Amino acid sequence: MKVVIQRVRHASVAIGGELYSSIGAGMLILLGVADGDADDDLAWLLKKVMSLRIFDDAEGVMNLDVRQVGGDVMVVSQFTLLASTKKGNRPSYIHAAPPLQSVPLYEAFCRRLGQAIGKPVATGVFGADMQVELLNDGPVTIIIDSRHRE
Numbered sequence: 001m002k003v004v005i006q007r008v009r010h011a012s013v014a015i016g017g018e019l020y021s022s023i024g025a026g027m028l029i030l031l032g033v034a035d036g037d038a039d040d041d042l043a044w045l046l047k048k049v050m051s052l053r054i055f056d057d058a059e060g061v062m063n064l065d066v067r068q069v070g071g072d073v074m075v076v077s078q079f080t081l082l083a084s085t086k087k088g089n090r091p092s093y094i095h096a097a098p099p100l101q102s103v104p105l106y107e108a109f110c111r112r113l114g115q116a117i118g119k120p121v122a123t124g125v126f127g128a129d130m131q132v133e134l135l136n137d138g139p140v141t142i143i144i145d146s147r148h149r150e
Contacts, residue, residue, distance in 0.1 A: 001041045001105065002081045002147075004030040007054050007140035011074050013124040014131045021122040026071030027054075028134050031109060032081030033102035034095050034147065041146035042109055050116050054140050062140070067117055074122040075110050076132055077102070099127065 005027055012022035029049065050065060057063040066073060079102070083091035096102070103126055114121040124130045 001034060001037050001045050001109075002032045002143070002145045003045065003049065004078075004081065005049065005052065005054070005142045005144065006030075006134060007137045009135040009137045011122075011132065011134035013074070013076060013122070014133070015125055015128050020124065020130070021074065023072035023074045023122045025069075025137070027066055027073050028132070029073065029075045030078040030081060031075055031106060032078050033097040033105045034082050035097045035101070037097060037101070037105060037146065039105075039108075042105055042112070044149065045144065045146045046109060046112055046116065048144055049113070052142065054142065071117075072119075072122065073113060073117060074124075075106075075113065076124040076130065077106050077126045102126075 008023070008028045009025055010023065011028040013020045050067065053065050054062050055064040055066065055069040055071065079093055079096040080091070082096040083093060084095055085091050106126055110121045110123055124132070
């Protein structure tokens, strides 16, 4: 599983020109599920995301996690995070998990993340053509891949 996490002042998802969901200050997480990902990838990634200290403390140092600041969280599925650009100029998505594998992991990630922060997680719609708007705060953007566990 691969995520791109952005610390945001606000974020929203529109589908077909209509607002679907929105959050205030917190994290926008773009989530891609790779072929072969399993629950251990989900558990490791969830722990890492929840513990990520990317919010400022009273001294202006990034020392707090999303729970400590009461931040909102939005998770949007994005298979293009698994793009392979090794050959040619057209990305290949052969490493992305098919929907039968990725949808349950995406839904479990959102559900468990909501339980961990104690409030609902905003989402997009898996497989939909979405327009995502955000105001990146900092900017702070972090990429985490459960296959590399760095």
